[in-house]
Amino acid sequence: MEHGDINVVYSVEHQLPLVMYIGQYFFFTGLSAGSFVISVIATLLGRKEFKPIGKITAVLAPALLIIAPINLIADLEQPLRFWHLFLYYNWTSPITYGSFLLTAYPVMGIIYAVMVYTNRQTPAKILGILGIPLAVSVHGYTGFILALAKARSLWNTAAMPTIFLVSAMVSGIGLVVIIAAIRWKWFDKDATEEQRAGDKKLILQLAQFMAYTLMLDLFLIFSDILVLLTAHSDAYEAGLLILTGNFAPLFVGVELILGALIPMILVLGPTRKSMTAVVVASILVNIGVYAMRYVMVIGGQTVPLS
Amino acid sequence: MAHKRYAMVIDIRRCIGCHACSVACKAEMAVPLEVNATWLKIVEKGVYPDARRFFLPRTCNNCEDAICARNCPTKATYKRDDGIVAVDQHRCIGCKYCIASCPYDVRYINPLKNIVQKCYFCSHRVDAGLVPACVETCPTRAIVFGDRNDPRSEISQVLAANATNVLKAEMQTGPQVFYISADESTMSNVEEEINYYTEPTLIKLRF
Numbered sequence: 255m256e257h258g259d260i261n262v263v264y265s266v267e268h269q270l271p272l273v274m275y276i277g278q279y280f281f282f283t284g285l286s287a288g289s290f291v292i293s294v295i296a297t298l299l300g301r302k303e304f305k306p307i308g309k310i311t312a313v314l315a316p317a318l319l320i321i322a323p324i325n326l327i328a329d330l331e332q333p334l335r336f337w338h339l340f341l342y343y344n345w346t347s348p349i350t351y352g353s354f355l356l357t358a359y360p361v362m363g364i365i366y367a368v369m370v371y372t373n374r375q376t377p378a379k380i381l382g383i384l385g386i387p388l389a390v391s392v393h394g395y396t397g398f399i400l401a402l403a404k405a406r407s408l409w410n411t412a413a414m415p416t417i418f419l420v421s422a423m424v425s426g427i428g429l430v431v432i433i434a435a436i437r438w439k440w441f442d443k444d445a446t447e448e449q450r451a452g453d454k455k456l457i458l459q460l461a462q463f464m465a466y467t468l469m470l471d472l473f474l475i476f477s478d479i480l481v482l483l484t485a486h487s488d489a490y491e492a493g494l495l496i497l498t499g500n501f502a503p504l505f506v507g508v509e510l511i512l513g514a515l516i517p518m519i520l521v522l523g524p525t526r527k528s529m530t531a532v533v534v535a536s537i538l539v540n541i542g543v544y545a546m547r548y549v550m551v552i553g554g555q556t557v558p559l560s
Numbered sequence: 561m562a563h564k565r566y567a568m569v570i571d572i573r574r575c576i577g578c579h580a581c582s583v584a585c586k587a588e589m590a591v592p593l594e595v596n597a598t599w600l601k602i603v604e605k606g607v608y609p610d611a612r613r614f615f616l617p618r619t620c621n622n623c624e625d626a627i628c629a630r631n632c633p634t635k636a637t638y639k640r641d642d643g644i645v646a647v648d649q650h651r652c653i654g655c656k657y658c659i660a661s662c663p664y665d666v667r668y669i670n671p672l673k674n675i676v677q678k679c680y681f682c683s684h685r686v687d688a689g690l691v692p693a694c695v696e697t698c699p700t701r702a703i704v705f706g707d708r709n710d711p712r713s714e715i716s717q718v719l720a721a722n723a724t725n726v727l728k729a730e731m732q733t734g735p736q737v738f739y740i741s742a743d744e745s746t747m748s749n750v751e752e753e754i755n756y757y758t759e760p761t762l763i764k765l766r767f
Contacts, residue, residue, distance in 0.1 A: 259604075259605070259606065259607055260603060260604070260605050260745050261603065261604045262601070262602070262603050263602040263603060263604050263613065264599075264600065264601065264602040265599070265601040265602070265618075266596045266599040266601075266618070266665075267665060268595060268596075268659065268665055268667070268668045268669075269668075269669070271656035271657075271659035271660045271667075271669075272656060272657075272660050329655070329656075330653050330654050330655055331652075331653070331654020331655075331656070331669060331674040331675060331676075332652065332653045332654045332674055332675065335651075335652075335653040335654075336653060338634040338636075338651055338653050339633055339634060339653065342634040342635050342636070342651060343633070343634075344630075344632055344633055344634065344635045346630045346631070347630065347631045347632060347633040347657070348631070349631070349633035349655060349657055350633045353633065399657070402631065402661070403627075403631065403657065403660045403661040404627055404661065404663065404731060405627070405660065405661055405662055405663035405664075405665075405731070406660065486730070487748075488749070555660065557749075558665075558749050559662075559663060559664060559665035559749050560601065560618060560664060560665040560666075560749055
């Protein structure tokens with residue numbers, strides 16, 4: 255080479271601190287926040303045909319959020335010291351917000367679910383409206399966990415919390431579509447033909463909503479990558495890593511093509527009236543979002559720091 | 561009396577790349593295998609016979625505005641009054657968020673104790689009036705350690721008389737390990753950038 259070779263002969267890199275437990279936790283809180291928002295929309299609109307979906311999602315939201323923090327505790331090097339989070343809190347750390355949000359949100363979710371199931375409309379609506387900011391912050395703060403770890407250029411962007419929220423909506427709606435479709439197929443036999451047609455229409459509409467949210471998600475990812483590629487050298491490295499480097503198969507192949515483009519074609523294209531296509535699209539979307547969590551959490555730590 | 565502000569100056573012109581600082585650190589702090597609190601980064605520039613090795617002793621910068629202390633959810637990592645960033649090993653829950661936040665990759669999980677550790681400027685030695693083990697052992701006296709708030713200390717005089725650099729100043733962490741005559745390509749973490757774009761390829765998407 256003209257300017258001569260430069261080789262790193264020796265340096266130390268320590269193991270990746272955050273492993274896929276964290277990605278899985280992000281995935282589960284995302285599903286929970288997404289299904290809670292759907293549930294509240296169904297409750298607020300109050301139409302009779304939305305009731306089943308409102309009920310399914312009211313259970314899903316707290317159930318998923320009880321699973322999610324198990325990943326967090328499993329990830330700790332000292333799991334039995336998890337109570338230090340509450341006793342020795344530090345208000346400048348996003349994890350501290352998280353530990354309180356993760357306690358408050360399932361409690362509220364369970365009370366909300368009881369209200370929905372006992373048909374008490376007014377308290378359910380009030381709790382729903384109060385719960386949406388809580389659901390948004392319980393998932394939004396996970397975006398801040400990554401964004402505020404300033405060492406990692408793939409995470410340290412203002413777009414991160416929004417990307418997490420939007421992808422949470424996408425995967426949450428996907429899960430609701432899958433479960434609503436299972437109910438429609440096997441557990442909805444007593445309903446009249448008219449009701450079944452109405453339920454099917456509702457599921458298809460939900461899937462379309464999912465496709466439009468996917469478009470917003472794709473736009474956010476596009477703007478994030480574009481800025482990464484024009485920013486400082488670390489950010490450029492991170493952008494290349496996921497576009498053409500080791501994480502390209504997962505990011506471009508699974509997250510963008512399998513998890514976004516194909517589902518969008520399935521839901522909005524000629525197969526848009528087919529229940530099978532919509533369910534396949536929802537499964538693909540969830541695979542894509544899971545891949546996104548992997549690329550973000552693991553890929554973000556792959557750019558060397560020293 | 562004003563607080564002490566411990567800092568370190570490493571004079572790369574004197575460094576001979578002997579790894580004595582890494583060995584002293586391992587012994588003093590009982591750093592387990594596979595992890596390092598102090599190490600020597602070595603970069604080779606040029607092609608034989610016009611080649612040279614450049615050294616960069618690396619350790620925790622004990623930053624003024626430490627992102628690890630700010631992000632620690634239990635305040636296990638905290639800044640002492642004398643500027644040393646310490647980890648309370650009984651309080652650390654091992655969430656590893658500090659490792660993810662640190663721009664210098666100097667923190668590690670101690671595989672024997674299952675908590676996060678790093679260099680504390682040998683705070684136990686400093687409290688006893690000694691200098692850190694790496695400073696004591698360095699055969700060419702390339703490392704100067706002391707109180708930056710005391711204008712008569714050796715470190716204050718070295719800092720006043722020399723041009724210094726810190727690692728990743730853009731991170732706004734205020735590193736307290738200063739380097740004299742450190743090579744830019746050795747301080748950089750991005751290997752791709754070091755090759756000065758001699759071969760334009762398709763993946764150079766820089767706008």
